Amino acid sequence: MRTVAVTKIGSLRDPDESTRGRIGLVDFPEPELGPEDVRIRIAYSAICGSDPHLAEGFFGTDVPIGLGHELSGVIEALGERAHRNGLRIGDRVSGNFLRFCGTCRPCQEGRQQFCEHIQDYNRPGMAETITWHESQVYRLPDEISLLHGCLLEPTSVAVRIADKTRIRVGDRVAICGGGPIGQLALQVLRMYGATSLTMIEPIAERREMALRHGAQxxxxxxxxxxxxxxxxxxxxxxxxxxxxxxxSPRAVRGLLDIAAKGATVVYGAMYPESFEMPLNLSDYLYLKELTLTGVFVSPYAFPRALQVLPHLELDELTAAVFDLEDAAEAFAVHVSGRHPKVVLRCNDLDERESAA
Structure with missing residues (x-):
């Protein structure tokens, strides 16, 4: 099974080719189909901002490391018991790359993001197929294309961020970072009734995109x-x-200063492991009573993200599409920042045939 993978550890932005990380196509074995499993032929898989961090060794350095978790596709096989959600062969689907086991203590306590078996079905999605447990799979609405459907997972992150903000209608909201998660969070927070909705972003094209999608x-x-x-x-x-x-460590330093008294500040990105941010407890926690929180993964958010997806403007986030064979070029374009999002076409699936 052809799969996009990290084949050499190193920064993809390293100007020195001899030490730069490398992306390539690797043949991975296809997992066996278990009784509750779903095999999906992948149509599209989007590059996440976290993927280059895997090339840097954030989650280990044993290569090859399969990549990809934002995907859509068509069901091509079902395990004998994988019918409880009404899934059928030919369904157009997306899903959650993580399976929450439901039996460990964190899951039983309603904290699925800390599931002790969270990686059991975390399989690379920049591939020809993927095999997931049926609990990870969501049928796409008819009005959502396979191309837009690969953004279900990042949309779930935006929904999770909104949950963590505890926003009230009329709250003033600022978002720092006009990449995909920032742009999706902007659109989701607009639905919540955010006011003074502001995008903080150094790239002019991304500021303009935010204005088109609801930033005031x-x-x-x-x-x-x-x-x-x-x-x-x-x-x-x-x-x-x-x-x-x-x-960005440089970007986050000034955000506490623009927060109102009693505000909630959500750190909704992945940060360098070595980064430590100075925090004046008297100024920010005592005098301003700020609530600081973060986002790891998105439990309980996927069904609502699926409801939101048809109401989002997604064309600009899915405009840059590369074939699976051109994965190395796609990652080079991604790290260049020329596009807010880059998508890989893993199989050329006909929308009409898959929906039949």
Missing amino acids: FVIDPVGEDQYARADEITDGRGYDVVIDASG
Whole structure:
């Protein structure tokens, strides 16, 4: 089974080719189909901002490391007991790359994100097929294309971020980082009734994209005084909700200063393991009573993300599509930042045939 994988550990942005990480196609064995399993022929798999971190060795250095967890496709085989959700061969689907076991203590306590067996079905999705447990699989709405359907997983992250904000209708909201998660969170928070909705992003094209999709204001943190501009937008009160979707240590440092008293600040990205952010407890936790929280994965969010998906504007996030054979080029384009999202076409599946 052809699978996109890290074949050499190293930063994909390293200018030195001899030490740069490498992406290639590797033949992986196809897992056996268990009685409750679903085999999906993958149509599209999108590159996540976390994928280059795997090339850097964030989760281990034994290569090859299979990549991909944002995907859509068509069911081609079902285990003998994989019918409890009404799934059928030919269904157009997407899903959760993690299977929550439901039996460990964290799952029983309603904290599935800390499932002790969370990696059991975490299999690479930039491949020709993938085999998942039926609990991971969601049938796509008829109005959602396979191309847009591969964004179900990042949409679930945006929903999870919204959950963690505890937003109220009318709250002032700022989002730092205009990549895919920031753009999706912007659209989701707009649905919640966010006001003074602001995107903080240094790339002009991404600021413009945010304005097209519901931002009321944008801030260029490089060319403008971020604090003064936020003060102007919020009449000196600060934002009730501040979200970081950038993952940038440089970007997150000033976000606590634009938060209102009593605000919630959500760190919704992956950060370097060695990064430690100074925190003045007197200023931010005592005097301002800020609530600081983060997002790891998205339990309980997928059914609602599926409901939200048809209401999102996704064309700009799925405009850059490469074939599976061109995975190395696709990753080079991804790390260049030329597109907010890059998608791999893993199989050329006919939408009409798959929906029949």
